[in-house]
Amino acid sequence: MIIQDQPSQRRARRALPAWALGAVVAVYILAVLNRGLWTELHAALAASQGIQGFWGLSVTVCCRLVGNLVLTLALVMWPRIGKALLALLIVISAASAFYADTFGVRLNEEIIQSIFETQRAEAMAMITTGSVTWIALFGVLPAVLVLLVPVRFMPVWRSLSWRAVIVLVAAALMLVPPMLMGRTYVYFERNHRTMYEVFNPYAALSGTFHYLQRDVFRRKRVMVPIGTDATLPPTDASVAPRKRVVVLVVGETARAENQSLQGYARDTNPEMKRAGAIYFSDAWSCGTATTVSVPCMFSDMTRAKFDKPVAKSHWNALDVLQHAGVDVFWRDNDEGCKDVCARVPNDDLTNARVAGLCDADGCVDEVLLADLPERLAKMRSPALLVLHIKGSHGPSYFQRYPSAFNVFKPGCETAEVQTCTYAQTVASYDNTILYTDHILGRVVDTLKAAPDIDSAMMYLSDHGESLGEHDIYLHGADWDTAPTQQKHIPMLMWFSPGWVSDTGMRLECLNQRRVQPASQDNLFHTLLGFFGTRTSVYKPELDLLSGCRG
Known part of the structure; x- marks a missing residue:
């Protein structure tokens, strides 16, 4: 059983394998839409050159970042919806990259909340000729190309087995090198955690998830009154009270x-x-x-x-x-x-x-x-x-x-x-x-x-x-x-x-x-x-x- 409509075997042979499209998108996002991340990472590693195991640390950090993106793409690349999700990630990454590179904005949880809750006029002020042009060229255009590329997916069980392998490899890239580096990596991660706020599309996805979890989907708490014993000082009845504002x-x-x-x-x-x-x-x-x-x-x-x-x-x-x-x-x-x-x-x-x-x-x-x-x-x-x-x-x-x-x-x-x-x-x-x-x-x-x-x-x-x-x-x-x-x-x-x-x-x-x-x-x-x-x-x-x- 093949999970994709294929009008003809010839067209199917010309179609790009799903994993190949995912790999191309991953390279594009890492190389083009994460310039701010690599600049910040270079500065952070340059400041750590004197520590023991520097080159191992450098490889570890890069493995973790690549593994994170590979895992994300492996989880979204499904038949019928995979290309649309890839295109969406490209546009999100392009928009995030523009505002991060241009204004130094970091997509932490509070900025995500501000984006969701901002007034229309203030949101429109952020939409400029420069932002529209940049996002159109580096986000919308590549996203359209992804949508137009014919893609073929593997049969169901084979696809699941390969997907499981990819997920395991990505997880290994994210977990094994840090475990081998031990305290050196923990120290680096703790002191440079903010680099993930310019890592696309991780920053936008993570910030949105935590915002929704905290402020939207979280069970509403019962309102707790405080200061219920609050009173104002008594007025002197012998003096005409003056209005106080x-x-x-x-x-x-x-x-x-x-x-x-x-x-x-x-x-x-x-x-x-x-x-x-x-x-x-x-x-x-x-x-x-x-x-x-x-x-x-x-x-x-x-x-x-x-x-x-x-x-x-x-x-x-x-x-x-x-x-x-x-x-x-x-x-x-x-x-x-x-x-x-x-x-x-x-x-x-x-x-x-x-x-x-x-x-x-x-x-x-x-x-x-x-x-x-x-x-x-x-x-x-x-x-x-x-x-x-x-x-x-x-x-x-x-x-x-x-x-x-x-x-x-x-x-x-x-x-x-x-x-x-x-x-x-x-x-x-x-x-x-x-x-x-x-x-x-x-x-x-x-x-x-x-x-x-x-x-x-x-x-x-x-x-x-x-x-x-x-x-x-x-x-x-x-x-x-x-x-x-x-x-x-x-x-x-x-x-x-x-x-x-x-x-x-x-x-x-x-x-x-x-x-x-x-x-x-x-x-x-x-x-x-x-x-x-x-x-x-x-x-x-x-x-x-x-x-x-x-």
Whole structure:
């Protein structure tokens, strides 16, 4: 029995054996679509030349990589569907190779989640002339050729026996050499594990599998409330209560390095400097991607203990504050709240239609402020309003600010930032920081315009950004290996005179605190501290305001 329709014996003889097609595809993927892998592997092995058994290690690593790909292709090369799956792997590998080689992006689990959960406009920004051309030439065209090549498969039992042999050989390539190298290989693997994040198509397949396993197919956990004992301090009945409002601005992709309040040469924070904001110069993110940092910063877990599925099934700071009696509202102009605002009132303005602020590519961040006075007036006291801005989201930095904020020139007027000079990319990025400063200034001005309200504002970014340093762009690298540009973030606070006097806030104390280490670990407890929330989950040592009140 032959598992393939064959119109004629002549055509069958001309057909390419299935194993041969698989071998050709394997060579193509390894040689053409894994240039980044071989470059990284060469550098890693070059750094290990002094160790004993270097050449054996080199052979071992190559055997493991080849065995991995051979095993993958052997498992997909089945009659009727084999060619289609091979073609799909080529396209996936080509797309992965383009973004890895061009932007230095690594396809880890968090980047895969970002791909699945990104907004349409942001996804479209990544589709450029360069990416389409490259993927068409090195992905789609070879995939079409694979689909057009006539292939013949062996009879069923013979095919199964040969497939078993191939799988065993691939498994041996992956397992036997590492066992022979022992601790030498274990050491190398542990220190260079990230090379698998640029190994195509392994990186995309592995990242997708783990994302689906963790966030899609995993059994939903029962929601666990925390801080159910949370209460607000009693008000003095002898004094007319003043309305109390906190505005938290969650930034996007802003790095500390480009903030003039951090010491940057360009004046990117003029309005916050004028407002007298307290800037925390040693602040760090929980992750290098929104999908990690936003859930992490609002959870009561520190970065060292953060577990996304656990955080997703537990209340966060917004839930605890709402339970205590704070009027909480979330407004979004970015990638969504990553389930953080799932149980509080919220609105999504990413697809709003506001003249002068929105177009087919989305809205600039001032859309969040168009009705800010009215929104604040509707909220009862005490209130927390969260504004999730698009900030400096790349690579289309030039689309993140109105033309009036195109101050630093010449900029990079394309999403293909790798085609711009470093100076141009930085100029456009600095304009996004300047515009974010304007957004914060608008918030402060709105709060100042209501002197009968005790108000405060806090701003911090979700993570930073690489702009081409070390040939790395964007963000999403593993925390341990990510450059500081992706982890060192801006964080600042502003308080109205009424807030300072009515709460006894000592600004000189906070000004001393601002040079000490801070991170997104502090946000949960600082938000509780803003409102004097009393609960067993509150840790004063993680509250940035603790010790500076009264």
